[in-house]
Amino acid sequence: xxISNEYVNEEYLKMVVEVPDRALKAKxxxxxHLLCPTPDGAEVWMRRPxxxxxxxxxxxxxxxxxxxxxxxxxxxxxxEKGEEFNIVGPLGVGFWLEDNWNNxxxxxxxxxxxxxxxxxxxxxxxxxxxxxxxxARNPGVVMSRDxxxxxxxxxIEVLDTDNTSNVENVEKVLExxxxxxxxxxxxxxxxxxxxxxxxxxGKTHKIPGQVAMEQNMACGLGACYIxxxxxxxxxxxxxxxxxxxxxxxxxxxxxxx
Numbered sequence: 001x002x003i004s005n006e007y008v009n010e011e012y013l014k015m016v017v018e019v020p021d022r023a024l025k026a027k028x029x030x031x032x033h034l035l036c037p038t039p040d041g042a043e044v045w046m047r048r049p050x051x052x053x054x055x056x057x058x059x060x061x062x063x064x065x066x067x068x069x070x071x072x073x074x075x076x077x078x079x080e081k082g083e084e085f086n087i088v089g090p091l092g093v094g095f096w097l098e099d100n101w102n103n104x105x106x107x108x109x110x111x112x113x114x115x116x117x118x119x120x121x122x123x124x125x126x127x128x129x130x131x132x133x134x135x136a137r138n139p140g141v142v143m144s145r146d147x148x149x150x151x152x153x154x155x156i157e158v159l160d161t162d163n164t165s166n167v168e169n170v171e172k173v174l175e176x177x178x179x180x181x182x183x184x185x186x187x188x189x190x191x192x193x194x195x196x197x198x199x200x201x202g203k204t205h206k207i208p209g210q211v212a213m214e215q216n217m218a219c220g221l222g223a224c225y226i227x228x229x230x231x232x233x234x235x236x237x238x239x240x241x242x243x244x245x246x247x248x249x250x251x252x253x254x255x256x257x
Contacts, residue, residue: 001017001018001082001083001084001085002081002082002085003016004081005076005077009140009141010140010141011067012111013067013068016063017063017064017085017087019061019062020060024055026052026062026094028095028118029092029093029094029095029119029212031050031051031052031091032049032050032064032089032090032091033087033217034049034050034064035085035087035088036048036073037076037078038071039071039074039077042071044072044075046072046217048073048076049091049220052118053065053147054117054118055118064114065143067110091220091221091243092242092247092248093246095187095210095248096210096248097123097126097185098185098208100184101128101185102184103128103181103182103183104123104130104184104185105130105177105182106119106120106130106131106132106187107133107135107188107194107198108143108191109190109191109194110135110141112188112189112212112214113143113189114143115190116132116144116187116188117143117144120132120153123153129152130148130151130154131153131154132156133158133170133173136157137159137160137161138159139157142159145157156173158170167197170194170197174201175201184207185207185210186202186207187210187211187212188210189211189212190214195211198211208251208252210249210250211254213249213254215227215242215247217243220243221243227241227243228242229242229254229255231249231253
């Protein structure tokens, strides 16, 4: 059942839904398949995959952060408090932490930060420090800062408006964190150029990493093979299903889009 569904800034909405206990088992990086209502009377044929933004065990609620763009999210934005919402999940393979990681770096852009935000919960539960680098066009659309800070993360904003989001500056920020021994692992989502940067630095400095891949899906269960992406493992290219083997993958095996 929908608890709330409101804009949190000039572009993005946050939906809070009350869910059964099984849905509360969702882990950072996993997703739900949403049956969005029609925005225009025509049938919406496919469910929409959406990563979780937050799990509230005490209130038995899930949160989704999204942008109203296609017909699915347009229909989703029409849902009001008290209405039922058909969701399937949790699905897929989420993020994971290794025992020897004491400091992780999260780098994302736009709605990709919604996918990365639950990492702050996972890290807090495991006494792992987080540095979150939040990339956006302008200060008005920076995502997830409050959630990261609430859970103890160090937050760095990089913006298009002051050119701090350029790759050269972000690389310097990452290099400084590596030098300060605050980067035991990298995590990213939402930008091909940021993935490419983290892959390069990770390979150079032998820092492991993970990426949450974004892809169109149909069944969300691995049966239809619509969401296949190319990966490179030990120099050999292979295809994997984002919904089943992912959406979170080893960063060094991911091929950009």
